[in-house]
Every structure is written in structure tokens, then in C-alpha cells.
Amino acid sequence: MSSLKITLSCLVMATHLLSLTFVTAAFAVNLVGSEDELPQARKNQLTHIVQQDCGSCHGMTLKGGLGPALLPENLAGKPVFLLQHTILHGRAGTAMPPWKTLLTEQEALWISQQLKAGKIAKQ
Numbered sequence: 001m002s003s004l005k006i007t008l009s010c011l012v013m014a015t016h017l018l019s020l021t022f023v024t025a026a027f028a029v030n031l032v033g034s035e036d037e038l039p040q041a042r043k044n045q046l047t048h049i050v051q052q053d054c055g056s057c058h059g060m061t062l063k064g065g066l067g068p069a070l071l072p073e074n075l076a077g078k079p080v081f082l083l084q085h086t087i088l089h090g091r092a093g094t095a096m097p098p099w100k101t102l103l104t105e106q107e108a109l110w111i112s113q114q115l116k117a118g119k120i121a122k123q
């Protein structure tokens, strides 16, 4: 009886370990997946969106307007995921609208990375 119990708990342990491996693998794939390159054509579109649509509030050169400046020096202390979240969900009680119906998480992440790196602002 007790050896059956031991066998059973070993089985349960093994299953847990196995699913842990799967979860870890899936997580790793996911992380790589988010690094997955967006197609160049979409990147061009996104750059245009940021300059035109976001630029209408943040300034065409992203130096600020109704919305704050989005240049690297302004975003330096802010984690990329905070920016991504702000872009996707907007900021309640402010003019910053949510963009989640127009942009995917990956796209919002890409934009955040570009903004922080100063690769999107028109010179």
C-alpha cells in the first residue's frame, strides 16, 4: 500500500517536473517570440503612426505638446514595460488614449524600445 503511495507521489512529482519544463520552454519561446522581428513594412507603418498620430499630442518631433516629450532623455528612468502599458491602455484621467485596438502588445513594445533608443523621432 505505502509503496503504491510512493509510486503515485513519484508519478505526481514527475508530472509536475514535466509540466514545469513545458511551462519554462513555452515561456522561453514566448520571450524569443516577443523579440521576433516585426516585418519591416509594419515597422515603417508604426514609425509613421508615432510621428503622425502620437505626434499630434507629443509633438511631431516628440519634444512634447499636449503630451510630454518622448525623447530618450525624458524616458530614461522609465521601464520599457511601463511605456508599453501606457501605450496599450492609456492613462485614465489624462488625454493619453489607449491604443490596444490598433496596436498589438509586441508593436507597443517595439515602439517603446524605439522611443527609449531615440530611433523614431524625426531629426
Ligand code: HEC
Binding pocket: 049, 050, 053, 054, 055, 056, 057, 058, 066, 067, 068, 070, 074, 075, 078, 083, 084, 086, 087, 091, 094, 095, 096, 097, 099, 111
Ligand atoms: C490625445 C493626445 C495623445 C495622443 C494622441 C497620444 N498621447 Fe501619449 N500621452 C498623452 C498625455 C497627455 C500623456 C501624459 C499622461 C500623464 O499625465 O501621465 C501621455 C503619456 C504617454 C507616455 C508616457 C510618458 C511618460 O513619460 O511616462 C507614453 C510612452 C506615450 N504617451 C506614448 C504615446 C504613443 C506611442 C502614442 C501613439 C501611439 C501616444 N502616446 C498618443 C497624450 C497623448
